[in-house]
Every structure is written in structure tokens, then in C-alpha cells.
Amino acid sequence: xxxxxxxxxxLVNHPDYKEHQEPWIRMVKIDSVxxxxxxxxxxSALLGAxxxxxxxxLAMGSxxxxxxxxxxxxxxxxxxxxxxxxxxxxxxxxxGLGIALAFKMRxxxxxxxxxxxxxxxxxxxxxxxxxxxxxxxxxxxxxxxAAVVAGGLWGMIPAIFKAKWNTNxxxxxxxxxxxxxxxxxxxxxxxxxxxxxxxxxIISPFPAEARLPTLFGVHIGWxxxxxxxxxxxxxxxxxKQGYEISVVGESVQTAxxxxxxxxxxxxxxxxISGAIAGITGYxxxxxxxxxxxxxxxxxxxxxxxxxxxxxxxxxxAMIIISCFLAILDKGSGPLVNSFGIPSSVAGIITGLxxxxxxxxEFFLNYRLVFRKKEGNRE
Amino acid sequence: MKKVLAIAMIALLxxxxxxxxxxxxxxxxxxxxxVTKDNIKIGVVHIGPLADxxxxxxxxxxxxxxxxxxxxxxxxxxxxxxxxxxxxNVTAAINELVQEGCHIIFATSFSHGFQMIEVAKxxxxxxxxxxxxxxxxxxxxxxxxxxxxxxxxxxxxxxxIAAGLRTETNVLGYVAAHPFAEVISGYxxxxxxxxxxxxxxxxxxxxxxxxxxPPLEQQVATRLIELGADVIAQHSDSATPAIAAQELGAWxxxxxxxxxxxxxxxxxxxxxxxxxxxxxxxxxxxxxxxxIPADWGEGLSSGAAFITGLNDxxxxxxxxxxxxxxxxxxxxxxxxxxxxxLKDNDGNNAQITDYDGNVIFEFTDDNSFFAESTxxxxxxxxAIIAGINIIS
Numbered sequence: 001x002x003x004x005x006x007x008x009x010x011l012v013n014h015p016d017y018k019e020h021q022e023p024w025i026r027m028v029k030i031d032s033v034x035x036x037x038x039x040x041x042x043x044s045a046l047l048g049a050x051x052x053x054x055x056x057x058l059a060m061g062s063x064x065x066x067x068x069x070x071x072x073x074x075x076x077x078x079x080x081x082x083x084x085x086x087x088x089x090x091x092x093x094x095x096g097l098g099i100a101l102a103f104k105m106r107x108x109x110x111x112x113x114x115x116x117x118x119x120x121x122x123x124x125x126x127x128x129x130x131x132x133x134x135x136x137x138x139x140x141x142x143x144x145x146a147a148v149v150a151g152g153l154w155g156m157i158p159a160i161f162k163a164k165w166n167t168n169x170x171x172x173x174x175x176x177x178x179x180x181x182x183x184x185x186x187x188x189x190x191x192x193x194x195x196x197x198x199x200x201x202i203i204s205p206f207p208a209e210a211r212l213p214t215l216f217g218v219h220i221g222w223x224x225x226x227x228x229x230x231x232x233x234x235x236x237x238x239x240k241q242g243y244e245i246s247v248v249g250e251s252v253q254t255a256x257x258x259x260x261x262x263x264x265x266x267x268x269x270x271x272i273s274g275a276i277a278g279i280t281g282y283x284x285x286x287x288x289x290x291x292x293x294x295x296x297x298x299x300x301x302x303x304x305x306x307x308x309x310x311x312x313x314x315x316x317a318m319i320i321i322s323c324f325l326a327i328l329d330k331g332s333g334p335l336v337n338s339f340g341i342p343s344s345v346a347g348i349i350t351g352l353x354x355x356x357x358x359x360x361e362f363f364l365n366y367r368l369v370f371r372k373k374e375g376n377r378e
Numbered sequence: 379m380k381k382v383l384a385i386a387m388i389a390l391l392x393x394x395x396x397x398x399x400x401x402x403x404x405x406x407x408x409x410x411x412x413v414t415k416d417n418i419k420i421g422v423v424h425i426g427p428l429a430d431x432x433x434x435x436x437x438x439x440x441x442x443x444x445x446x447x448x449x450x451x452x453x454x455x456x457x458x459x460x461x462x463x464x465x466x467n468v469t470a471a472i473n474e475l476v477q478e479g480c481h482i483i484f485a486t487s488f489s490h491g492f493q494m495i496e497v498a499k500x501x502x503x504x505x506x507x508x509x510x511x512x513x514x515x516x517x518x519x520x521x522x523x524x525x526x527x528x529x530x531x532x533x534x535x536x537x538x539i540a541a542g543l544r545t546e547t548n549v550l551g552y553v554a555a556h557p558f559a560e561v562i563s564g565y566x567x568x569x570x571x572x573x574x575x576x577x578x579x580x581x582x583x584x585x586x587x588x589x590x591x592p593p594l595e596q597q598v599a600t601r602l603i604e605l606g607a608d609v610i611a612q613h614s615d616s617a618t619p620a621i622a623a624q625e626l627g628a629w630x631x632x633x634x635x636x637x638x639x640x641x642x643x644x645x646x647x648x649x650x651x652x653x654x655x656x657x658x659x660x661x662x663x664x665x666x667x668x669x670i671p672a673d674w675g676e677g678l679s680s681g682a683a684f685i686t687g688l689n690d691x692x693x694x695x696x697x698x699x700x701x702x703x704x705x706x707x708x709x710x711x712x713x714x715x716x717x718x719x720l721k722d723n724d725g726n727n728a729q730i731t732d733y734d735g736n737v738i739f740e741f742t743d744d745n746s747f748f749a750e751s752t753x754x755x756x757x758x759x760x761a762i763i764a765g766i767n768i769i770s
Contacts, residue, residue: 080477084470189587195733197488198512199558199760201587205465205492288466291492295464336459342429343460 027366038364045360052356053349062339070338071331081330083217087288089326090221091116091280091297093318095304097232098276100313101269102155104236105249109270111158111173112277113301114180115151119278120285121184122150124203124292127210127285128192139209144282151278152271154180159270163263177301185294205291212287219287226319228276233315235272245269277301310357328353413481415448415665420455420657421475423468423494425487425589427460432590432615434459436634437486437509440653447658448665456480463489472497476504482664484657485509487589488560488756498523505664509653510560512756514672524670526656527755529677531567532708533649534611535715536678536685536701537631538571540646541609542579543694544629545572550581551602551628553612553619555589557768561613563750563757567715568611568631568649569766575700580765582607590615596622603628605769609646620645629692636687646697647688655682675755679709717747721764728761 054064075085095112102109123143126134134142158172187203194204212219236242247255248265255262280300285292307325311317332346422441426434438457445455456478458471468490475483476497482505485494491511498506499520507524508514514525541550550572552565565583572579582605584598595614599622602610611631612619617640623630624641632648656674663670676682688698707713720728720741730739730748738758739748750759762768 080474087466196516198756199733200488200556202489289464291465298464336427337457343427
């Protein structure tokens, strides 16, 4: 302490001090943004991404305008591709909702991937081994409950350790992903391997009784997703428990002072967060895929973090963001067939959009202040 | 309240959107009636990207050759690249080809089978052909679903001759994909080819549990060379094992592609499949309205399996002649690859089993032979024979 003081005194007395007192550039938090500005910033971010992407597309020898038009028509242009786009958006939306609950209380749940796997494996167990013992809709309901409980419990493990020993939940949830994945791999390469595959490590397709019905050509996971949007919105905004999550997120000390049982909130919220991710596992295995494999999550548990973050944890905004990401994903896939643009480059273009959109959020929250020139100083 | 209303409206909007578009869902789908050379459309679901220079490259080449063989236009071939093995993506890709009016749809990976059968049941007028699969002869499969493969074990046997003549350490190394019949049958044929010209040879096998993983393939190849192997062969999708062999001064036998360019001092030759033979046959059958067998598998005799890129500069003297003699025996004398009193590593009779462990064939004496890939196009030989050591 003493040392620091003398040091700063020396600095102040130094002839160059004024030069260095202000950094060349610094970030200042913006308190309020005028109306209309956010829209302007976001639209420019989108244009910026499209322009940068256009340079890459030109470098690949294609016409950027045709490529962008193709991305729209290949994701929204016909009923069949639109259904695929919605199918891709469903797991992103559901998982984003689950992650948002944890993030709201500043509990960094990077473990949605593992929670999806836990839910998917639990649902698959009943799909593979209980068909015939349960009447038709019962099997799907039991699978749903199993996925919710398994995902919830898997999500609760890091919360227990956080509550008891104050462990770092970011690392803990991340590590649990790998444990869940290895467990699934064990099942796929071992006891759940399909006998009809002649030794190839693949798990059998589910019987028809364990498949989610479709409505308008998409499995009813989309209805579950929209219902969850409403439920999570009400839970976060209208319920006492949702309020407690916000308080814990703002300040653990304040929450304790207000008599909130912080540990209970951790446990309860992480159960719900994991359970919602478990539902993603359920709709993916029973709806989209009709089976389970080590790749079945498709990295949704990580992409959904972007969904939650871009939507500022707002459930309604998550519908839009997840659909937008699904459009990018579905739209960029066929570029390799129609333009010869490799899927790796298509991935770069998708990444550019995310980069610009996440970057624009920075400029809505902060402004950059440059050091004024010597002569301009008052 | 406003927000709830907004959600409800968005939900309603999405519903309306899907419902409005739903009308065309029953359209599409080709009918076998009225298919001609000029209007036939051919869809192919490729597992990987065209740039892999291996499996997908080779299968795409087969499709393009088929188009030119039959005098069709390139735009009648609708490929879907890089579809992968995710079931929902596979189903979506097949359905898109159905929507685009394809009359015959090929799928290139073993893992595409279950999804293809599901769509085949919904689209009885479209012909479906699934490479390397083993479901067409099961009761699950509808009549419009077919399997095809090549007797690649014959070509691997020929490649084994080059390896057996070349090795100095008498240890071969094999980078193997998955531990099941297709792969086991391949490396056993390769080993038997080597054994036919070199009775002292043994082989080390390491599985990568994937069809292709370039860094892992290279690591495994390096490990095999450290274990004493001086010829590396592979059943995996990329050319990295060839590069490892080149760097460490070993020899190499490729797969699916001439790998001399990647490893000019290591790559001796590659067993390869010419998919155009079947694709030409199947597409022509659809145009002519003639039936296609549930299982199709041809080998050296029709050129469906062959060896490519024989590197005269580095193969042992006499390799060419030895390969020619064996090829002649296989084609003209119907020589079986899996023949004789094959034993396992414990000295017992080698046995071919089904998944549940039931023995479906046993090599009991010198006259035993197993006619691989005759009842089903997918291989079934899965015995681990003496001389082959699996490293885990």
C-alpha cells in the first residue's frame, strides 16, 4: 500500500505524466441509448457482415448477391426447406431458454451439451427397451419425464458443488459435458450397439411408438419450444422464484441480506435449466433423429449460448435469434452444391454474421473515447 | 401482457406460414412411369466434401462417369455433398432429392441405411440404392431399396502381394476404420495376399473408430511404423497415412485414390472401387424399366474393384507379374480369397460369426472356402486370423 502511493507520486511528478494519464483509447459505459440507435447499429452490423462475406465469396469466384439470394431461398424459399430451417431452430431455442435461466443468476452454465445428452440418453433408454410394455402415448410421456429428470439432475450436480464448496461452475459444467459424451459413446460402442448393423457402432432406430408426431411436417418439438417460451417468460417475469433468480444474479450479498436462500436458488434454477436442456435431448432423439448417436447434439449446447446472449436472455427475442441462426445454417449448407463453396468457407460466412452481431452489442453498451490531441486540451 | 400477446402472434404467424406452405408437400417425387434418358434425374447423398480426395471424390467420379457412359447431361446429376451421418440431416437430404424429382437416389455411407429405408417406404415409385449397407435382404427393406458394393477384398488381396514382396521387416501395419466385417474382411484379404508371397509376414492393426480423421490416421500410421511395420495400408478416408509413411521412410498402400502425388516415395499402389459400374447399371435399369437385384457386388472381373497407381520405381521386382497371376486366378479360375484351413491366433479353426456370436461359417480343412460378398453385397468375413495382431 505504502509502496503504491510513493510510486504514483513519482509518476505524477514525472514530466511525461500528462502524456500517460489518459490512455490512447478507452471504453466508457453508455447509460442510455437514444431511440432508434440500436436498430441502426444492428442493421449496420448486418450490412457489415454481408459486405465482409461478399469479399470472401468474391475471392471464391462466386457472385455474392446470387449467393445471398440462394441462402434465403434455400432456407425459406419452399415448404420443405422452411420445415428444415424450423427443425434446426427448435433445439437452439429450447436450449437457449434453459441457458438463459442460469445466466440470469450469473451462473455460467456451459454444460447444456452434457445436459442435452443426459436427457437424450434417458429418453432413448425407454424408447429402446420399454416399447411394447407401455401403450402408445404413455411411452412418449415417460420418455419426456425421463429426459427432464435426467437433464435436471445432470444440471444440478455443478450447483450442488457450487453451493457446498463454491466450485467454479464454468469449468465444472464444461467438464461434465465430456463425461456425458463418453458415457454415450460407451453405450453406442457397447451395450446399445444395434445387432442389425453387423458390428458397426450405431444405435438402432426407435420404434414408431417412440417417435414424436409431426404437425405441418415438422415434429411437434416446435410446439414444445413455443410453450416453453411462454412458460420461461412468465417464470422469469411474474413468479417469485424468477425474481429471486434476478436478485441472486445482481448480487449474492443483497440476496442473502434479503433473506433469499441463495444455495436453494442455485439448485432449483440449475435443475430447471438442465431439465430444459434435457427436453432438447428428448425432441432431438424422439423427433428429429429417431435415434441417438454420439453426434446427435450437433454442438447445440454451445451455439445456444450465442442465442441466449444475443437475445439478452429475453425468451421472445430468442425465437427470432434461433430462427436467424437456423436460416444461416440451412442457407449456407447447399452452397457447396450450387456454387462449389466448401462448407468450411460457408462456416466462415456464418461466423462473420455472428461476429458482427455480437460485436454490435459492444457498441450499444460502450463507446470508445480517444485521447484528445495535446493542443485541444483545455 | 403485451409480451404474451407478441408471443402468441409470433406463434400464430409461424403456424400460418407452415400451414400455407404445406400444400406442396404432397407434390414432388418421381414416378417410374415415363422415365426417359432425357428426363431422368439422379440424386446422390455424399457423406463427405468433394475435396476429401478420397471416398467422396471417388464416389462422385463414379457418378460423373455414369453420366457420360449413358450420354446424360451433367445437370441430371444432383449431388448433396457433406451430408454427414446425422440422421435428421440424412433424412432431410434424401427428402430434398425426392422433392427435386429424382427417379433414383444413391446414398454413399453405411450409416445412411435406416433413414433411406424410411423414405423408401414412403416413396415406392422411386428407386433407392445404398452403398456398403447390409439391409436390403432383411424383411425391413421394401422392394425399391437396394444395396451395392464392390468386392474390394479382391483388390486388397492384390495390394497385399505388393506389400508382402516389399516388406523387409516382415511386419505390415494397417490403419483400420471400425471393427466390423467390412473392415476386417478388407485387411484380412490384404494380409492373405501378402502371406501368399511371403510366409513370414505378420500384421499389426489399429482401429481409429471413425471413417476418416486425418490427424489421427497420421498418428496411428506413425505408431505402426514405430512398432516395426515398414508397409502401411489403410481403410480410412484421407491420405495422411501415406504422408506419415513418406516422412518416416516406409512404404504405403492407399485406398480409393491414387496417392502417389501425396507420397511419391512411399505410395506403391491403391485398391480402389469404380462405382460407375454399378451406377451405370442401376440408372440404365431405371430408364429401361428392368429390375435391379436387392444386392449387387462385383469385383475384379467387371472392373468394379481394381488397383491403381502402381509405382514401378519403388515396388519390389516381380510385383507386377505376381499381381497379374493372382488377378488371372481370381477372374478366370474363380479363386476364393478366404480359403484353406484358416486358424485364429489360438490355433483353433477360424470362424465367421453373426452379431450374436452364432457361427455362420467355419474353416475346417484345407478345402474350406468362404465366398465373400455373394449373398449380400456387404462383406461378412469377420474372423481375426493367426498372424494379425489387433492393438488397442
